[in-house]
Amino acid sequence: MTTASPTFTLKRTGEIRAISLDVDDTLVDYSTSSRAALASMVGNADAWTLWQRITDDHCTRLLAGELQYETMRNIRTRAFFAALGEDLDQAEATRREMRRQEVLADGWSLFPDVVPCLEWLRATGLPIAAVSNASGRHQRVKIAALGLAEYFDTVLIAGEVGAAKPDRMIFDTACSDLGVPLTETVHVGDRLHADAIGARDAGMRGVWLNRQGPREGTMPAGISTISTLAELPELLVCELSTAHA
Ligand SMILES: [Mg+2]
Incomplete structure (x- = not known):
């Protein structure tokens, strides 16, 4: 896990001002x-x-x-x-x-890379949203039961919002809640189309968490890929925060 000083690089660039995270199969081993x-x-x-x-x-x-x-x-x-x-x-x-x-x-459980990553993100001081395509309030119960609620400044549930990823509306609502433009928010999720491409098309930075490892073929433009959340801090600091500086 990368920790330490890069935290403040994020703040200085002003390019990344918020983080959005999918829940199921990104944080929770759903x-x-x-x-x-x-x-x-x-x-x-x-x-x-x-x-x-x-x-x-x-x-x-x-x-x-x-x-x-x-x-x-x-x-x-x-x-x-x-x-x-x-x-x-x-x-x-x-x-x-x-x-x-x-x-x-x-059977609810978190992937082992989740808490260290959330602790790192929280240490950056950046606001964090959870954006889930779950259908109902059970998702809030799960988030609370697994100790995740304390990390989020806002939680968006598709069944409550009335829109699901990759619909721009749910990303837009999350960023509005955080008070940060879409263009300055990174969204991370395990579904390439619903999460990464949907976020990119909404104007965010889309990151695909592919826990299955490398895959064949060319990746869509404008998408970053990681295979574990342990790679997220380095990606945010070394790539995303400098790519638009
Ligand atoms: Mg998911």
Whole structure:
């Protein structure tokens, strides 16, 4: 972990004045806990891709106002099992979803590089936003339960804002909350298109956290890539803060 003096380089340049962070699979190891929770509900995690697709569809409907948050999970679970050929009544869908939620919450954990990075960021004095595509208030519960809330000056949840990344609106709202222009804010997230490219297209500095390691092909222009949050301080100090100085 890079710590120490570069902190003040950020302040002197004036180029980077705020940080925005995705939550799931950037800070929280969401996929591992979610796969385990799904396996507890269906007996295995083979249907993970199906579950993700149905979840994305239902979150889109939630954002469009077609579904209410309170009922979305139940409807999603019924749709998921219907796709597997099993029709559930509402009570059984609720029972299975509640069990999945219990296992999910038991599995919440942070990646080991998260707290050192957040401590470093906080030491810079830069305001920090969390910008999540989660669908509802459970995300705030998770953020608080994992001790993350204290690091953020604002928390944006797509299901509350009514817009999800890569929609510029949610980035814009985060920067407005922080009182910093989009152009002077770095957003870091694990999804190349929703996070890094979305942020870049909104006018921010987009950083893709690719925990899977190097990939084939050419990276989109204007995107920085890191494979761990331990690389973020050096990136901010050595590249981003000088690139526009
Ligand atoms: Mg994510």
